[in-house]
Amino acid sequence: MLWTNGLQVVVLAAGRGSRMTELIGSSVPKCLIPFAGNPLLFYPLKCLATNGFSGKEVLIIIQERDDIRRTVLKLGEKLGLLIDTFEIPEESEDFGTAESLRLAMMAKKITRDALILSCDIVGDLPIQKLLDLHGLRDSSFTSLYMTSIPPSPTQLPGPKSKHVVERDIVGVIEETGELVLMASEADLDEELIIPTNTLKKFPNFKLLTWLTDCHVYVVKKKVLDKLCDKLHDGSDKHLSLKGEFLPWVVQQQGAADGGSTSQPPVEKFTYPSSSHYHNQKVVEKPEPITCYTLIQEEKTCVRINSIHNYMLVVQSLDWLKGCFPNSTARAKETKIARGGKLTGVILGDHCTVGEKCKLTNVISLDHVKIEDNVELVNVIVSSNAQIGKGAVLSQCLVGPKYQVQAGGKHTNEHLTVIEETFFEP
Amino acid sequence: MAPKVHILREEKEDIFQAVLLADNFGYSIFGPQWAEKRYPNRNIFGDDDDDDDDDSEYGDDKQKGEKDITQEEPEIDPNLSQECLIPLGNRKLLDYSLEALTVSGVQDIFIYCSSGVKGGTAIKDHIRNSKWSDLNVKISVISSEDCDSLGDALRDLDAKGMIRNDFILMAAGVLTNIALKPLLEDHRKIMKLDKGAVMTLIHRKMPVGHRSRSVRDNQSILLDHNTGKVLAYSNKIQDKGMKIPTENLKREMEVILNTVDTGIAVCSSSVLPLFTDNFDFVSIQDFIKNILMNEEVMGNTIYLRQMKTGYANRIVDFDSFMGVSLDVLERWSYPLVPDMPFGSNPGDPVYHMGANFVYKVANVIASRDAIIGPVAVVGCETTVGKCVTIQNSSIGRRCFVGQNSVITNAQIGDGVTIEDGCKIDRCVILDGACITLDRNMPPNSLIVGDRTFQIQNNPTEDDESDEDDDDYAANGKDNMMYGGHQEADFTRFSEEVMESLHRGFTDNVALDNLFVEIQGSRTANFMYFDHATVAVIKGILGLAPRLYSDFLESSLVIQWNKTKVIVVKYTELLKLYVKNLAGQESLLKTIEEYANDCPYFRPMTMQLLHYYYDEDILSQDVIFKWYKKESLYEAGAEIRNKVQKFIEWLETASEESEDE
Numbered sequence A: 001m002l003w004t005n006g007l008q009v010v011v012l013a014a015g016r017g018s019r020m021t022e023l024i025g026s027s028v029p030k031c032l033i034p035f036a037g038n039p040l041l042f043y044p045l046k047c048l049a050t051n052g053f054s055g056k057e058v059l060i061i062i063q064e065r066d067d068i069r070r071t072v073l074k075l076g077e078k079l080g081l082l083i084d085t086f087e088i089p090e091e092s093e094d095f096g097t098a099e100s101l102r103l104a105m106m107a108k109k110i111t112r113d114a115l116i117l118s119c120d121i122v123g124d125l126p127i128q129k130l131l132d133l134h135g136l137r138d139s140s141f142t143s144l145y146m147t148s149i150p151p152s153p154t155q156l157p158g159p160k161s162k163h164v165v166e167r168d169i170v171g172v173i174e175e176t177g178e179l180v181l182m183a184s185e186a187d188l189d190e191e192l193i194i195p196t197n198t199l200k201k202f203p204n205f206k207l208l209t210w211l212t213d214c215h216v217y218v219v220k221k222k223v224l225d226k227l228c229d230k231l232h233d234g235s236d237k238h239l240s241l242k243g244e245f246l247p248w249v250v251q252q253q254g255a256a257d258g259g260s261t262s263q264p265p266v267e268k269f270t271y272p273s274s275s276h277y278h279n280q281k282v283v284e285k286p287e288p289i290t291c292y293t294l295i296q297e298e299k300t301c302v303r304i305n306s307i308h309n310y311m312l313v314v315q316s317l318d319w320l321k322g323c324f325p326n327s328t329a330r331a332k333e334t335k336i337a338r339g340g341k342l343t344g345v346i347l348g349d350h351c352t353v354g355e356k357c358k359l360t361n362v363i364s365l366d367h368v369k370i371e372d373n374v375e376l377v378n379v380i381v382s383s384n385a386q387i388g389k390g391a392v393l394s395q396c397l398v399g400p401k402y403q404v405q406a407g408g409k410h411t412n413e414h415l416t417v418i419e420e421t422f423f424e425p
Numbered sequence B: 001m002a003p004k005v006h007i008l009r010e011e012k013e014d015i016f017q018a019v020l021l022a023d024n025f026g027y028s029i030f031g032p033q034w035a036e037k038r039y040p041n042r043n044i045f046g047d048d049d050d051d052d053d054d055d056s057e058y059g060d061d062k063q064k065g066e067k068d069i070t071q072e073e074p075e076i077d078p079n080l081s082q083e084c085l086i087p088l089g090n091r092k093l094l095d096y097s098l099e100a101l102t103v104s105g106v107q108d109i110f111i112y113c114s115s116g117v118k119g120g121t122a123i124k125d126h127i128r129n130s131k132w133s134d135l136n137v138k139i140s141v142i143s144s145e146d147c148d149s150l151g152d153a154l155r156d157l158d159a160k161g162m163i164r165n166d167f168i169l170m171a172a173g174v175l176t177n178i179a180l181k182p183l184l185e186d187h188r189k190i191m192k193l194d195k196g197a198v199m200t201l202i203h204r205k206m207p208v209g210h211r212s213r214s215v216r217d218n219q220s221i222l223l224d225h226n227t228g229k230v231l232a233y234s235n236k237i238q239d240k241g242m243k244i245p246t247e248n249l250k251r252e253m254e255v256i257l258n259t260v261d262t263g264i265a266v267c268s269s270s271v272l273p274l275f276t277d278n279f280d281f282v283s284i285q286d287f288i289k290n291i292l293m294n295e296e297v298m299g300n301t302i303y304l305r306q307m308k309t310g311y312a313n314r315i316v317d318f319d320s321f322m323g324v325s326l327d328v329l330e331r332w333s334y335p336l337v338p339d340m341p342f343g344s345n346p347g348d349p350v351y352h353m354g355a356n357f358v359y360k361v362a363n364v365i366a367s368r369d370a371i372i373g374p375v376a377v378v379g380c381e382t383t384v385g386k387c388v389t390i391q392n393s394s395i396g397r398r399c400f401v402g403q404n405s406v407i408t409n410a411q412i413g414d415g416v417t418i419e420d421g422c423k424i425d426r427c428v429i430l431d432g433a434c435i436t437l438d439r440n441m442p443p444n445s446l447i448v449g450d451r452t453f454q455i456q457n458n459p460t461e462d463d464e465s466d467e468d469d470d471d472y473a474a475n476g477k478d479n480m481m482y483g484g485h486q487e488a489d490f491t492r493f494s495e496e497v498m499e500s501l502h503r504g505f506t507d508n509v510a511l512d513n514l515f516v517e518i519q520g521s522r523t524a525n526f527m528y529f530d531h532a533t534v535a536v537i538k539g540i541l542g543l544a545p546r547l548y549s550d551f552l553e554s555s556l557v558i559q560w561n562k563t564k565v566i567v568v569k570y571t572e573l574l575k576l577y578v579k580n581l582a583g584q585e586s587l588l589k590t591i592e593e594y595a596n597d598c599p600y601f602r603p604m605t606m607q608l609l610h611y612y613y614d615e616d617i618l619s620q621d622v623i624f625k626w627y628k629k630e631s632l633y634e635a636g637a638e639i640r641n642k643v644q645k646f647i648e649w650l651e652t653a654s655e656e657s658e659d660e
Helices: A042-053 A066-079 A097-106 A127-137 A196-201 A221-229 A241-262 A274-281 A307-315 A317-323 B002-012 B032-038 B047-055 B062-071 B093-103 B116-128 B150-160 B180-193 B271-277 B284-293 B318-329 B469-474 B486-507 B511-524 B529-547 B556-569 B571-577 B581-597 B599-614 B620-628 B636-642 B644-659
Strands: A008-012 A057-063 A082-088 A114-118 A121-123 A141-148 A168-173 A178-184 A191-194 A204-208 A211-219 A291-303 A341-346 A358-364 A375-381 A392-398 A409-415 B017-021 B108-113 B138-143 B167-170 B174-176 B197-205 B220-224 B230-234 B242-245 B252-256 B259-267 B301-307 B312-314 B352-354 B358-360 B376-378 B389-391 B393-395 B406-408 B423-425 B427-429 B445-448 B451-454
Touching: A008 A042, A008 A097, A042 A057, A042 A066, A042 A114, A042 A121, A042 A127, A057 A066, A057 A097, A066 A082, A082 A097, A097 A221, A097 A241, A121 A211, A121 A317, A127 A141, A127 A211, A127 A291, A141 A178, A141 A241, A168 A211, A168 A291, A178 A204, A178 A241, A178 A291, A196 A241, A211 A221, A211 A241, A211 A291, A221 A241, A241 A291, A291 A307, A307 A317, A307 A358, B017 B093, B017 B150, B093 B108, B093 B167, B093 B174, B108 B116, B108 B150, B116 B138, B138 B150, B150 B271, B150 B284, B167 B180, B174 B259, B174 B318, B180 B197, B180 B259, B180 B301, B197 B271, B197 B284, B197 B312, B220 B242, B220 B301, B230 B242, B230 B284, B230 B301, B259 B312, B271 B284, B284 B301, B312 B318, B376 B389, B389 B393, B393 B406, B423 B427, B486 B511, B486 B529, B511 B529, B511 B571, B529 B556, B529 B571, B529 B581, B529 B599, B556 B571, B556 B599, B581 B599, B581 B620, B581 B636, B599 B620, B599 B636, B599 B644, B620 B644, B636 B644
Parallel strands: A008 A057, A008 A114, A057 A082, A141 A291, A341 A358, A358 A375, A375 A392, A392 A409, B017 B108, B017 B167, B108 B138, B197 B301, B358 B376, B376 B393, B389 B406, B406 B423, B427 B445
Antiparallel strands: A114 A211, A121 A291, A141 A211, A168 A178, A168 A204, A191 B242, A204 B252, B167 B259, B174 B312, B197 B259, B220 B230, B220 B252, B352 B358, B445 B451
16 A cells, blocks of 8 residues: 555656757747657656556646646646646746745645655656655655666767766665765765764765666655745755755754754753753754665666756667556657658657658657758757758757758757757857 | 795795784873883874873872882883783783784784884793794794884885785784684785785774774775775864765765774785885875875775674773773683683683683682672682672782772783772783782772873874864964974975976976976975975976076066966876865965065966866865965965956856856
């Protein structure tokens, strides 16, 4: 029986894909990038549905846009989930995950212990196991780590750059599953600092750098409350859930112990002098924070947070089919004319490929039009893009709605319509 | 001639060798005053301890005691100066270490004794009078008069050329029942995979606060979990926590704070030459620190083996001495227990263990109402009087304990007389001492003959640690490297570094060779690594004016171009010296100092900082920190003014990156 008592499911899907703007532009939100016949958000929702949450309520935090809301609600209907949305105004700046969550809490949308998922995780998530561990250990915060599928062998299109794998760092006691430390290499400047309190509390633990944080967290309401408390105590607001708030929570394990023992006992029956007053106010001892993590080395996942990883998941269709049987689909209404030579080509829906095209290692999103005699090597074509007759492209990324002129020749470039991206290329 | 030939052949057959240190150099079980006595010329614990002499002595008749401590210095009881000969469970400490070595099949044991011929003789006598001389093991005692550190001892051994193989290095006061041969074999396996592996440290898992764990033992270690390679090793927990540079992050690592150094290290044969090459390796800690720091350059690595079973511990202070003695009596260290006949004289009676860990020999004369145990050892021909209580203690041979005495937590040697009504707790009493009527011994006492000494705990590492990397840069001009007698040496050394850099530039010498050359002159001039860093930076900056005679007259652009060529050429060399935050701070400080001394350079400071920032030698935070800190130099404000643009640029850059 699944332990779902009083548990609320929250899916974070308001991200705008700031690390893959060249690919998706601003018209498609990150949570709806399509691949293998489904939008990205489908995959975590499917995991919820197959892990016993079908028929249960799921809160999805999205950008405030009618088309997004409609698609999301439709997805929920299809998967048998009761979708509720919390919407972040579109014109507001790109909020961090912690900030969106905080807004949802202040709007009283989150009232219980929560299972928080990010929309960009694709893989067969062992949610049931995670919840079992959380319940068994009476954990304050439980996270999930899995193995990432190996990086793509093909080179990333666009200007030559080395693909840097940003590693997640996790400190764990393997015997008990206690979570000692969490950090991500991208957030560190030059060095990882393990605080003294943590070292004293956990004198022996493993530090692993090869696992992927799945962004699936079970968090007690009491811990989530601290997200709002932090607003008042003058310290910096935590913007990111994974980068700032949760690592801070994990660190509190050591700090809480040190704090409670160093507090001098208050003598009874003494007239409270001003210096004692503060101590007496603290009557109840705060419940200690304990963090655990579930490590599933044998299971694989991938987070779609960069163009590289998007490419990777599209190329790993067999793996995807294994994780989500009967859910993937072939490209619909895509027409390929005769006389072409296509190897390693994965096309989206509603695409057309003209005559005598030579395509090698090409990935395209939906509504892509490739005209006759086009030659593409290692190219990603985003949605609604058009490639003119006889164009020759190699190692390029063609952005949304971009039109490659007939006969154009490009190598190692990002071809994007400037308005479509937030940042300058 | 025949035996010699035999020995030679044996060496080819790979003899299992071990070095056993007879004392702990800087530390004494009985507190710092003993270590100081042992090495009167060396102030091991800094100045703070000098005035402690007054209370380093304790006794009922204070006057007499005070005299003792001052007059006694030249003549130390040879038994005491050799801590390996103090009693523990009616054996000498040395016996336990020797048993561990011989049982493991060590064929060639070198006992290194630093307290001179006198101490060496005491050890030799002990070995001659016990079964050790009958075993088929070669035990050599090496005595030295002028050796006051582990580094000196190993350098001496290297000079003597007696150790040819990989060997076990065992510190004083080690007790273990772990087989050492497999450890040596494991180390050799590691050496096959990693040619640079020089040492495997053996640690035993033991939680903080364990009774036989010394409070001094506070290593924090970072291991590569898959290979056991040591990535970082510190002797204490740093206040700011453990820092790991991101480029050093390995796939699987292990953070370890709950082990103790067992004092056992498996060493490659290259360890001794390494000590000889580096005169500044004093302790094993220096060795570890330097090997880790120069891993990229020298290619040497250290491994660590974490034992989770078996007994292994090392006595480093009185607390761990008390803890270990209980471990032995309570049989945690089996078979190193009182009733096993190791190390004893052939004719000695054997101890029998009764209930509650009471070990007695048949001919003990004990009164019926004496309470012996739980946990007690009583040696042969010892008489125990009426209503005596003996607990958690061992009493040697031919002792006399008078009526109503209470003995707890004590280790008592042979031939000791304790008269009626004495109270003894947490004491060590050496052979032949006498405790007079109704004495109430203060706890933590050491009794030699009729004198009593208070045992002090050794100071903790904090006082002498040089790990704290911030101290160096923060002290400014008062820093040790500029002060005192070293100034002249440093000037000479700087000049040599400059020569090397000069030649390296004109003849285009490979940077690796240059590094080795500078290391060589560093060693020859008795300079620390930090000195070399400063000298190299100054050399790089000062080379341009030295190379071009018209340098100072030329325009700023030409000056900078010429300087930059040199700076660029030596970027990789500098990276070998500037590896951590302390190095960066030192770099900034030296640049500032150079700019202060040479006004021509001031306008170029900004370009230089920018270059080093781009090369990732300087980090943004360190630059900000330096910029905000008040300058120690006259021209400090001017220099900061000159680099202001760069700082502003950095600030906007960092804000932008935060916005993203």
